[in-house]
Structures are given as structure tokens and as C-alpha cells.
Amino acid sequence: MNSLAVLVIHLTLVPVTALVPQSASDSHPLTVLQGRVVCIDGSGREKSAFDECNGPDSHFLLKARDGKAYGFLQGDSEAAIFTDTRVRQRDLQITGRLHPNNKIEIVKVQSIRDGKLYDIYYFCELCNIKAYAPGLCPCCRNELEFRETPP
Secondary structure, three states: HHHHHHHHHHHHOOOHHHOOOOOOOHHOEEEEEEEEEEOOOOOOOOOOOOOOOOOOEEEEEEEEOOOOOEEEEOOOOHHHHHOOHHHHHOEEEEEEEEHHHHEEEEEEEEEEEOOOOEEEEEEOOOOEEEEEOHHHHHHOOOEEEEEOOOO
């Protein structure tokens, strides 16, 4: 029997759950927080919601309605949405996994307007591509359009 056939037979005997990697975040509770995201510069000062925030020393904090401040996990690619000043000017609901030291691993970011939730994302009409960070379409290289839509 060739090695491909042996591999196929072996894979059919392995439980599906064994093929799904267990995430380290499974041990961290899912939480929903509301508030505004602010940019903190390298010296620890809060920048205006209208200021650019994409420097190497800048990072983001969620100032939650409960008065607490929450940081985002270093390297969380979902936090790139906060480089857009339009997002930082909105009341937000962030669903994420809570890690030690009040760090959040982002699962979903939504805006709140008139008490209703809206999904926020970037879209290329030409290529029908949805992204969660501002920038250029990975296909046609046109600027992605900011959108807010009811879920």
C-alpha cells in the first residue's frame, strides 16, 4: 500500500477533535465591554481621537464604561481597526477574551449608535472583499471603504 493510502486511512481513524488545535485562549473567559478606545503615545499620554495613531510607540486602550482601562494583547491583528480615527470617535462594544492584567484578545468590534449595535468593517465593492483594518484592497489595491451596518 502506498504512503498516501496509509495516511488517508490513518486520518479517517483520528477523531475530528484531535485535528483541531486547542487555543490557549480557551482558558480565558469571553467578555463584552463597552466604551471608547484611545491612543496612548510613547510617553503614556492620551492622544486626541482625531490624531493619527500608527507610530511604533503608540498603543491602544479601551476606556470602559465601568471606569476601568483595558489594553489589547501585543500582536493582536484585530487592533489595527483602531488606527482609523473614525473608529476611535465612536462608542464601541468589544467582545473578547480577558487575559491577565486587563488585556483583551479581540473577537469582535462593533459600534453603538442610538442604543443599537453596528458591525464595522472595510469593504471593496469591486472585489467583494471584507477586511477588519483600513488600507488597500489586497486584490485591486484600491482604498477599502469604511462601513457600518446592522448585524
